[in-house]
Amino acid sequence: MLRIIIILSLLPLLVLTAFAIESNVDQYNEEFDFESLLSELDDETLSILNEIGIEEFSLEGLFSVSPAKVLDALFSVVSQSVKAPVSFLTTAMGILLVTSLMTSFLESHTINLVGGATLGLCTAVPVAGVVTSSFSVLQVLNGFTTAFTALFCAIVSSMGKVTTAITYASLTVFSDTVFSSLLSGVSQPVVNGMCALAFLSCFDMGGFTEKLSGIIKKLYVFALSFIGTVFSGIVTLKGVLSDGADSLSARSIRFVVGNSLPVVGGTVSETYSTLISSLSLIKNTVGVFGIITVAVTVLPTLLRLVAWILALDIASVFADISGAASAFRLFPVLKDALVLLVATITIVSTVFIVSVGVVIAVKGGSL
Amino acid sequence: MGRVAVVLVGIVPEVKLLLGALESIKNAEGFSTQGLSIMLKIFSVLVVGSVCGDICRDNGENAVAGVVELSSKLTAFACALPVMTAVLSLAASFLNVS
Numbered sequence: 001m002l003r004i005i006i007i008l009s010l011l012p013l014l015v016l017t018a019f020a021i022e023s024n025v026d027q028y029n030e031e032f033d034f035e036s037l038l039s040e041l042d043d044e045t046l047s048i049l050n051e052i053g054i055e056e057f058s059l060e061g062l063f064s065v066s067p068a069k070v071l072d073a074l075f076s077v078v079s080q081s082v083k084a085p086v087s088f089l090t091t092a093m094g095i096l097l098v099t100s101l102m103t104s105f106l107e108s109h110t111i112n113l114v115g116g117a118t119l120g121l122c123t124a125v126p127v128a129g130v131v132t133s134s135f136s137v138l139q140v141l142n143g144f145t146t147a148f149t150a151l152f153c154a155i156v157s158s159m160g161k162v163t164t165a166i167t168y169a170s171l172t173v174f175s176d177t178v179f180s181s182l183l184s185g186v187s188q189p190v191v192n193g194m195c196a197l198a199f200l201s202c203f204d205m206g207g208f209t210e211k212l213s214g215i216i217k218k219l220y221v222f223a224l225s226f227i228g229t230v231f232s233g234i235v236t237l238k239g240v241l242s243d244g245a246d247s248l249s250a251r252s253i254r255f256v257v258g259n260s261l262p263v264v265g266g267t268v269s270e271t272y273s274t275l276i277s278s279l280s281l282i283k284n285t286v287g288v289f290g291i292i293t294v295a296v297t298v299l300p301t302l303l304r305l306v307a308w309i310l311a312l313d314i315a316s317v318f319a320d321i322s323g324a325a326s327a328f329r330l331f332p333v334l335k336d337a338l339v340l341l342v343a344t345i346t347i348v349s350t351v352f353i354v355s356v357g358v359v360i361a362v363k364g365g366s367l
Numbered sequence: 368m369g370r371v372a373v374v375l376v377g378i379v380p381e382v383k384l385l386l387g388a389l390e391s392i393k394n395a396e397g398f399s400t401q402g403l404s405i406m407l408k409i410f411s412v413l414v415v416g417s418v419c420g421d422i423c424r425d426n427g428e429n430a431v432a433g434v435v436e437l438s439s440k441l442t443a444f445a446c447a448l449p450v451m452t453a454v455l456s457l458a459a460s461f462l463n464v465s
Contacts, residue, residue: 098403102410106417110409110443117450118402124457196461199454 040144042137045297048073054292065292074299081303084126085311091122092315100322116202120330124199127334130304131191134341135183137301138348141294142180145352148290149173155286156359159279160250163242168359171235175355178227179348187344190220194337201329210329213336221343228347232354239358250276287360291353298349305342309335375418405450409443416440 038046051073053064099115102108149172157165194213201209258269316331386407416439423432 095402098406102406106410106413108409108413108443110413110440110447111406114402114406114409114447114450117447117454118406120454121402121450121457128461192461196458199458199461202454203451 040140040147041293041297042140044300045140045293048077048296048300049293051076052296054289077300078303081300082307084130084304085307088123088126088308089311089315092119093318095119095122096315096318096322103323113203116330120199120202123330123334127195127308127338130308130338131195131341134301134305134345135188137298138183138345141297141348141352142176142183144293144297145172146176149176152283152286152290152356152359155279155283159276159283160253161243161246163245164239164359167238167242168235168355171231171238172352172355175231175351178231179351182224182227183344186220187340190216191337191340194333194340198330198333198337201333207329209333213333217336217339220340224343224347228351231351235351235355236358239355239361284360287356290356294349294352298345302342302345305338305345309338309342312338402450405446408446412439412443412446416442 041049052069053066095115095118099111102111102115149169153165153169156168194216197209197213254269254272257272258265261268312331312335316328316335319328319331416436419439420432420436423429423435
């Protein structure tokens with residue numbers, strides 16, 4: 001009886017201090033400085049993000065995005081994008097109508113030439129604006145991806161995936177360098193050259209400009225697609241391999257901690273797994289935010305370019321019907337220049353989305 | 368030549384109607400008024416040259432008719448020069464930007 005009383009009185013001394021850490025994902029905002037990402041974006045992207053419900057960087061913000069808000073934002077972007085092309089189409093049809101009327105009275109090459117040149121002058125200003133804004137969007141994208149890479153790698157390496165972080169950082173920096181060199185050294189000269197070629201096709205060059213622009217377009221799109229495919233493949237393969245290496249190291253840590261620490265080894269090991277999983281949530285949140293931001297950044301420009309391509313196609317049909325030969329050559333060449341821009345923006349944003357998607361798809365902790 | 372003058376006077380109302388329609392197109396928003404004005408000028412010069420050439424041929428002056436038509440084409444081309452040089456400088460500016 002006395003022994004039982006002594007054991008029961010000593011029992012309260014054998015206590016383990018246990019506590020729960022309150023983990024609020026949004027507290028990591030201050031540590032990782034997520035708001036600095038938003039400063040890299042332009043006003044149009046920020047306003048679209050606000051419209052779809054992402055007013056600040058937070059998990060609640062991402063979950064508050066609803067299909068209705070996205071559709072509303074999409075509709076407003078589309079309606080803004082089609083205004084200038086529709087106005088151009090009205091102008092072009094008027095000039096083509098006048099040219100056709102005059103040539104029906106009096107067959108004259110000079111009237112045709114002047115009609116085409118007038119159309120070229122009307123088209124030049126809005127198209128130049130679209131081309132300039134497309135290149136500035138690509139520069140904004142470059143700045144954002146650079147800032148995003150640094151932040152994302154810090155998060156990925158803090159969850160123990162050091163190999164994945166280094167792989168992602170090296171490949172992203174390499175791709176940023178390659179694409180920015182391509183943009184300034186190849187894309188910009190080629191697109192501007194094709195615009196110049198389009199305006200020169202107002203003068204009768206026997207279809208030479210159309211053939212040349214077709215060849216340039218095929219070569220450029222093929223080269224860009226090849227680079228994008230190769231890079232995406234390398235990122236995917238390296239991501240899978242580095243995930244394997246990181247998983248092995250994480251399991252090793254768990255095994256060593258679980259077996260070497262007496263009594264509390266199992267608890268510490270489980271705590272480590274929980275910490276990795278919570279950091280995985282942050283990684284996925286940041287990754288999804290990056291993907292959404294890139295998509296929102298390029299969407300208005302892509303819609304504007306597509307609207308212009310459609311308008312130039314329709315104008316080309318009208319030029320063919322009205323018999324305005326010089327205008328008929330101007331529009332396809334201009335369209336090819338805008339198609340190159342669409343291809344460039346699509347490849348650059350797709351490569352970024354694929355590389356972030358690979359890192360997100362890698363299982364958090366793989367434990 | 369008298370018959371030509373009578374026919375020309377007869378179609379003046381239709382020409383006025385056509386010019387009015389062209390003027391309304393020209394004044395519509397977003398149109399390049401300079402380009403359309405130049406096209407109207409060229410059209411008028413070529414029409415006048417063509418009519419004068421035909422009148423000269425009717426009177427047996429084929430050489431004069433040829434010279435009149437040639438001069439009307441050269442005048443039309445001279446009217447078109449500002450638009451052509453504007454397009455060439457536009458193309459050059461795109462190449463300079465790159």
